[in-house]
Amino acid sequence: MSARPEQREDRRKDPVDAIVDQWAAVRPDLDTRAMEVFGRIFRLSRSMGDRMEKAYAPFGISRGEFDVLATLRRSGEPYTLSPRQLSATLMLTTGGMTGRLDKLERAGLLRRSPDPHDRRGLQVTLTEKGLDLIDRAVGAGLAVQSAGLSALDDEQVGRLADLLRELLAGTPGADH
Template identity: 75%
Template sequence: MSDDKDAVDAITAQWFAVRPDLETAPMAVFGRIYRIARAMGDAMEQCYARFGISRGEFDVVATLRRSGEPYTLSPRQLSATLMLTTGGMTGRLDKLEKAGLLCRKPDPHDRRGLQVTITERGLALIDEAVGAGLEVQRAALTGLTDDEVAVLTGLLRRLLAGV
């Protein structure tokens, strides 16, 4: 374990200097989670840009891919899974359809509905992009042992469940 101080340590030390009555452990945890999320979000955005898509667009195509064959969901299902408004989803679908990564067709079971399906081009792109993204994430974890990654995963799962 490293004893190196980071920017979050500096912030909590400043708070201790002016408000020694505060318990800053939560600030230390969430300050680091926030900084990690921002840094990794930027890294993933750069990674997916090589494939001509944004992180948000990756999420749409990846959701279709991991849904399994026939790689088809309704816009409503996609919106719910990705926690997006229908307007936000429509913009992403428009761009991805224009790029040839997915197509929208009428739902044969609901005259008013649509189905979104990944195209062969989208399938090839997402399979390559997800591998590249995992490499970026794996590289970020190189400072941890496999056991530490397992412990961190469990701790973050418990933290997320509590929030």
């Protein structure tokens, strides 16, 4: 098997191609296809992460804070989850979650209250202010994400989503 199939001449080169070309020059025995895929995924993730931070900044929240509010919003009425449920969904430690909850509660975007079903537990509930903010922020974030896909047509976006779903399902530990 060839280390790297020849690129079509009409395909634009990107920084990942330059890295792969350098490896091919010094280690032609390496199969760098995984590097081509994951190098681009990592670069896209970093770029989109930065763009998402900028999209949420006008709302006074970070991406991490957006994730907390969005998780509560997606849970449906009454937009209430336990800190443990939030931590599990967001793959955060309870300490990391506490800091986010403190900031969001101070901003009036959520409230913590005793869990009526567990005297030792708490519930976290989205406030009306938080509901309004997350509904606006999710729209702003989706606009940025949609713009990030503008180089692809609808069919390509669907194929990419399907391929990434398959890749995620086949990657141990990545399906949370």
